[in-house]
Amino acid sequence: MSSNMTAQIIDQNVARSLTLRYVVALILVASLSTAAWLSLHLVISEQKSTAAIVNVSGRQRMLSQRTALFANLLANSPTTERPLIREKLKDAINLMERSHEGLTHGDASMGLPETLSPAVRAMYYGAPDALDHQVISYIAAIKAWLILEDHELTLDKPLLKEITETASTTLVSELDKMVRQYQLEGEASVSQLQKAETIFWLSTLLLLILEAILIFHPFVRHVRIIFGKLQSVTDELRLHHDQLEDTVRERTAELEHRSRALAESEEKFRLIGTNAKDGIIIIGEKGIIVYWNPAAEMLFGYSANEAIGQNLHDLITPERYRETAHKGFERFQQFGVGSLIAQTFDISALHKNGEEFPIALSISAFMYKNHWHALGTIRDITERKQMEEQVRQLAFYDALTNLPNRRLFNDRLKQSMAASRRNNTYGAVLFLDLDNFKPLNDTYGHNAGDLLLIEAAERLKQCAREMDTVARFGGDEFVMILNDLGAHITPSAALASLVAEKIRISLSAPYLLEVKQEEQPDRVVVHHCTASIGIALFINHDDKPNEVMKRADEAMYHAKLAGRNQIRLYEPKV
Numbered sequence: 362m363s364s365n366m367t368a369q370i371i372d373q374n375v376a377r378s379l380t381l382r383y384v385v386a387l388i389l390v391a392s393l394s395t396a397a398w399l400s401l402h403l404v405i406s407e408q409k410s411t412a413a414i415v416n417v418s419g420r421q422r423m424l425s426q427r428t429a430l431f432a433n434l435l436a437n438s439p440t441t442e443r444p445l446i447r448e449k450l451k452d453a454i455n456l457m458e459r460s461h462e463g464l465t466h467g468d469a470s471m472g473l474p475e476t477l478s479p480a481v482r483a484m485y486y487g488a489p490d491a492l493d494h495q496v497i498s499y500i501a502a503i504k505a506w507l508i509l510e511d512h513e514l515t516l517d518k519p520l521l522k523e524i525t526e527t528a529s530t531t532l533v534s535e536l537d538k539m540v541r542q543y544q545l546e547g548e549a550s551v552s553q554l555q556k557a558e559t560i561f562w563l564s565t566l567l568l569l570i571l572e573a574i575l576i577f578h579p580f581v582r583h584v585r586i587i588f589g590k591l592q593s594v595t596d597e598l599r600l601h602h603d604q605l606e607d608t609v610r611e612r613t614a615e616l617e618h619r620s621r622a623l624a625e626s627e628e629k630f631r632l633i634g635t636n637a638k639d640g641i642i643i644i645g646e647k648g649i650i651v652y653w654n655p656a657a658e659m660l661f662g663y664s665a666n667e668a669i670g671q672n673l674h675d676l677i678t679p680e681r682y683r684e685t686a687h688k689g690f691e692r693f694q695q696f697g698v699g700s701l702i703a704q705t706f707d708i709s710a711l712h713k714n715g716e717e718f719p720i721a722l723s724i725s726a727f728m729y730k731n732h733w734h735a736l737g738t739i740r741d742i743t744e745r746k747q748m749e750e751q752v753r754q755l756a757f758y759d760a761l762t763n764l765p766n767r768r769l770f771n772d773r774l775k776q777s778m779a780a781s782r783r784n785n786t787y788g789a790v791l792f793l794d795l796d797n798f799k800p801l802n803d804t805y806g807h808n809a810g811d812l813l814l815i816e817a818a819e820r821l822k823q824c825a826r827e828m829d830t831v832a833r834f835g836g837d838e839f840v841m842i843l844n845d846l847g848a849h850i851t852p853s854a855a856l857a858s859l860v861a862e863k864i865r866i867s868l869s870a871p872y873l874l875e876v877k878q879e880e881q882p883d884r885v886v887v888h889h890c891t892a893s894i895g896i897a898l899f900i901n902h903d904d905k906p907n908e909v910m911k912r913a914d915e916a917m918y919h920a921k922l923a924g925r926n927q928i929r930l931y932e933p934k935v
């Protein structure tokens with residue numbers, strides 16, 4: 362457990378203990394206050410009660426004298442005054458009787474208690490002729506005096522003598538004693554209550570002192586400790602705050618530095634993208650274009666605004682490649698690999714105007730925001746392709762007639778012979794040499810000879826099938842490969858001869874040559890030219906192309922010897 366946690370638990374226990382002590386002290390103070398209030402209340406009510414008892418018992422003393430006086434007056438007064446005296450005596454004795462009843466059994470209206478102290482009770486009832494008996498006898502004597510007729514009321518009556526003596530002697534002294542007794546008891550009770558009240562006051566004082574010692578003092582000490590802790594926590598917080606501010610300052614400076622570096626980097630990237638000669642395109646999730654530089658705008662005809670947000674393949678991939686491109690990109694999105702990644706290759710692309718053009722595309726992959734992205738740099742290679750085509754044309758085609766040249770022909774012958782071997786079918790090489798071509802050159806110039814060569818090449822192409830090859834071998838020599846003639850020699854030779862015948866007839870038709878002459882108008886020359894044709898068959902044997910060519914040449918030579926405009930099939934015995 363950490364020291365912080367331990368300190369927290371101690372603080373909580375102290376707070377709980379102080380709260381408990383405080384609550385107990387409050388309850389005790391409240392109880393003592395209530396007890397003090399009750400004792401005060403009791404003192405007051407005791408004093409009230411004592412005063413009422415003393416009053417009533419004092420009045421009994423006065424009433425005993427008064428009734429004795431009225432009883433004597435009643436006997437002494439003239440008859441006319443007697444009813445009034447009789448009435449006053451009756452009132453006094455009734456009041457005395459009611460007061461006696463109240464003093465012995467209690468009367469709330471007079472403020473007299475129901476219970477009697479043992480001393481008082483002894484004084485009232487302690488002996489057969491105790492005060493109660495005396496009072497009751499006296500009241501009875503007065504009442505007996507009251508019911509006597511006027512003529513019976515004489516001063517010598519023993520009843521009057523008894524009344525007078527009882528009232529002035531026994532009753533007065535007994536009632537005096539009773540008043541004193543009541544006063545003594547009241548004072549004793551009040552004194553006791555005052556003592557109790559003093560005890561309550563002292564207890565309250567003691568409790569307050571204890572409260573000061575047991576609650577206030579520990580409370581102040583604890584508060585001091587907490588203040589001390591708060592101070593140290595505040596100091597610690599201030600230290601942390603200062604450290605935090607330092608860290609924030611450092612981080613802010615670092616962020617600003619990075620932000621500047623990022624801005625510079627972005628500017629560099631923007632400059633590269635803007636000034637690059639090659640188109641730069643970035644595609645992200647689902648093949649959507651996210652970057653499209655000005656060179657890409659020039660290349661494809663779409664502005665960056667038009668292109669960004671579009672699917673790259675829908676925009677620039679020719680329709681026939683589109684499905685494959687989509688599938689390839691889906692695989693790339695999953696795994697970040699693909700056959701085209703990190704490669705440079707030539708493909709066709711679509712311009713906004715719908716035209717296809719060749720591009721060289723280099724693709725690299727990178728991960729950004731959890732998605733594989735592809736960066737493509739694109740270059741228009743239309744010119745390069747055209748040049749390549751020209752080079753290819755020059756390398757493999759005859760510049761005058763556009764027919765395949767000797768090099769391409771040799772290549773095709775190898776292929777044809779290989780196919781013949783595979784399929785076990787006959788092929789043939791036709792070797793053609795124009796007859797008496799030289800005089801045309803000599804008579805009308807080289808230009809006229811060229812025109813005838815071009816026309817002858819056209820006629821040869823007309824006679825050839827798609828699968829056959831017509832080539833210019835050199836000078837006025839042409840060669841033709843006939844493929845897939847058949848599995849048997851005789852029909853194959855017949856078929857080759859048929860084609861040769863067709864060619865012979867085609868080439869022997871007159872040529873209309875528009876000859877250009879220097880500083881003279883063009884001139885149309887009609888020229889007749891024929892060709893000598895040698896045929897050599899080949900099939901599933903080990904002959905080399907040169908051998909086959911030699912045979913065809915030899916057969917052509919025999920055709921020449923035979924008078925030209927002839928066809929000869931190579932035969933070993935020839």
Ligand SMILES: Nc1nc2c(ncn2[C@@H]2O[C@H](COP(=O)(O)OP(=O)(O)OP(=O)(O)O)[C@@H](O)[C@H]2O)c(=O)[nH]1
Pocket residue numbers: 761794795796797798799800802806807808809810811814835836837
């Ligand atoms: N106009 C033109 N003439 C060419 C070209 N190449 C070769 N020749 C000429 O073609 C002629 C070939 O002549 P040859 O085949 O030897 O003789 P020929 O007159 O045809 O006679 P035979 O072949 O024996 O029937 C030569 O005069 C060459 O100069 C060319 O590209 N253009």
